[in-house]
Structures are given as structure tokens and as C-alpha cells.
Amino acid sequence: MILFRKGDELKKYLIAKTGQGLNIGFVPTMGALHEGHLSLIRAAKERSDLVVSSIFVNPTQFNDQQDYLHYPKTIDQDILALEKSACDILFMPDVKEIYPDNYLPLSYDLGFLETVLEGKFRPGHFQGVCQVVDRMLEIVTPGLLFLGQKDYQQCMVIERLIQLKHPSTRLLIVPTMREKNGLAMSSRNLRLSTTDRVKAEAIYKGLMKIKAQLQQGTLQQLCEEVSNDLLDAGFEKVDYISISHATTLAPVNEWDGKTPLVALAAAFISGVRLIDNIPLT
Numbered sequence: 001m002i003l004f005r006k007g008d009e010l011k012k013y014l015i016a017k018t019g020q021g022l023n024i025g026f027v028p029t030m031g032a033l034h035e036g037h038l039s040l041i042r043a044a045k046e047r048s049d050l051v052v053s054s055i056f057v058n059p060t061q062f063n064d065q066q067d068y069l070h071y072p073k074t075i076d077q078d079i080l081a082l083e084k085s086a087c088d089i090l091f092m093p094d095v096k097e098i099y100p101d102n103y104l105p106l107s108y109d110l111g112f113l114e115t116v117l118e119g120k121f122r123p124g125h126f127q128g129v130c131q132v133v134d135r136m137l138e139i140v141t142p143g144l145l146f147l148g149q150k151d152y153q154q155c156m157v158i159e160r161l162i163q164l165k166h167p168s169t170r171l172l173i174v175p176t177m178r179e180k181n182g183l184a185m186s187s188r189n190l191r192l193s194t195t196d197r198v199k200a201e202a203i204y205k206g207l208m209k210i211k212a213q214l215q216q217g218t219l220q221q222l223c224e225e226v227s228n229d230l231l232d233a234g235f236e237k238v239d240y241i242s243i244s245h246a247t248t249l250a251p252v253n254e255w256d257g258k259t260p261l262v263a264l265a266a267a268f269i270s271g272v273r274l275i276d277n278i279p280l281t
């Protein structure tokens with residue numbers, strides 16, 4: 001695996017590789033890698049000639065400074081895991097490399113998507129996500145971009161960014177990897193105690209309950225029930241439990257039995273905010 005720290009050096013290297021006819025698959029991450037990330041690397045390996053991954057904890061997507069400061073870092077382990085997964089290139093820039101002094105923060109027209117769910121509870125988050133992914137796509141110019149379904153709304157947002165600015169990149173969404181008890185793997189799980197990790201399975205159980213009990217008609221009561229189930233299980237705060245349109249993410253309160261749906265959740269346990277989702281149809 002080759003390590004790059006400078007965007008212009010990586011870009012030059014990749015332009016030469018693309019010129020030789022190689023397809024580039026890109027897996028951006030914030031590090032503290034787990035099996036979920038590695039499943040993206042494997043998916044990229046299957047479909048591309050050259051797999052590029054990045055590790056960069058992007059300051060502009062954190063609306064909570066404490067969350068940014070406490071974001072887990074396991075760089076040595078990450079490098080070993082990427083090498084074992086046969087990742088070809090690791091891009092590990094520092095903040096100034098992505099946001100140089102002359103960087104003008106861009107603003108992206110994300111429309112309705114930015115006003116709901118994560119957009120509503122984490123103001124500015126998706127603008128920050130677009131800023132970093134836009135910069136990364138400019139540098140890497142991959143044919144394929146691999147993102148995890150775990151961050152469902154982020155996938156919809158990046159699909160829009162691609163339409164707006166990077167039409168030669170195609171997005172592939174990789175299914176969520178879970179622990180045995182159903183808890184979605186996440187770097188933030190490193191901040192949970194063993195007991196909290198057990199309690200946190202309530203998120204997956206709640207989403208599965210929605211899937212099992214879904215029927216045509218009013219959905220609001222089901223969401224409220226699951227929200228209460230999370231509080232009973234030990235979550236201290238639920239930002240949302242939502243049943244939404246699978247692509248626009250508009251909340252669906254009354255279901256016609258046909259509209260494609262996804263159930264999404266965000267809740268806090270011991271100060272750690274977890275998100276998860278399950279496509280319903």
C-alpha cells in the first residue's frame with residue numbers, strides 16, 4: 001500500500017494510472033476502522049483495478065466540537081487493517097491540505113434533504129460532508145465511490161453532490177455491517193462501555209419492530225412506541241425515529257402500502273449519538 005499525504009502528488013499519480021486504463025474505486029473514511037469500513041474496501045476491490053481509501057477526520061462536518069475532539073483515532077491499527085485488506089493507496093492529508101488558507105467554503109444546494117433528520121439535528125453537517133467529499137473527488141476522480149448504507153441520508157446527499165459536480169463518478173452503496181446483536185458497527189461504538197453496547201441493540205430491535213409491524217395507514221404511533229422502547233432500554237434521548245420516503249426522505253405519516261420506505265433512528269446513549277436505518281420495502 002502506498003501512503004500519500006499531499007493531494008497534488010496523489011492526483012498526479014492517479015491521472016497516470018487512469019491514463020493506463022485502470023479503474024479507480026474510492027472509499028473515504030474518518031478512520032477508527034472496523035469491519036464495516038473493510039467491507040467497503042472489499043466491495044471496491046471486487047469492482048475496481050485500484051482501491052484508494054482516505055482517512056481524514058473532517059472538522060467542518062462536526063457541529064459538536066466535543067464530538068470532534070473525542071472522535072476515536074487508531075491510526076496504526078487502521079494502516080495494518082487496510083494493508084491486510086489489500087487496499088492499494090491510502091490518502092491521509094492534514095487539515096491544511098484539504099482546507100488551505102485560500103480555501104473558500106463552498107455552499108451546496110441540497111434542497112429538502114438538508115432540512116430533515118440529520119440535517120435538522122446537525123445544522124451544517126451535510127455542507128461539511130459535501131465540502132470534504134467534493135475536495136476528495138477533485139483529487140481522486142474515481143470511477144466508483146463506495147459509501148455505507150449505515151449513513152443512509154449521507155448517501156442521498158452525496159448522490160446529489162455527484163449530480164451537481166462529479167457526473168463521471170458512480171456511487172455504490174454497501175449494506176450495513178452489524179455486531180452479532182444487531183448493533184450497527186460504528187467508530188463511535190468504541191466510546192461505549194460493554195454494558196452500553198448490549199443496551200444499544202435496542203436501536204436495531206426497534207427498527208426491526210417497525211419492519212415487522214408496518215402496515216398501510218397511520219405510522220406515527222409505531223414511531224412513538226419505538227422511541228419509548230429506546231428510552232426504556234437505557235437511551236437518554238431520542239432525536240428521531242422516522243419512517244421516510246426511501247429517496248426523498250420526506251416523513252411518511254400515512255402509508256399507501258406502495259411508497260418505498262426506510263426507517264431511520266438517531267439516539268443518545270451515555271452521551272454517544274448513534275444512528276441506524278433499515279430499508280422497509
Ligand code: AMP
Pocket residue numbers: 028029030031035036037039040146147148149150151174175176177178184185186187
Ligand atoms: P466514517 O469513517 O464513519 O465516516 O465511515 C466511512 C464509510 O464507512 C461511510 O461510507 C460509512 O457509511 C461506512 N460505514 C460506517 N459504518 C458502516 C457499517 N457498519 N457498515 C457498512 N459501512 C459502514
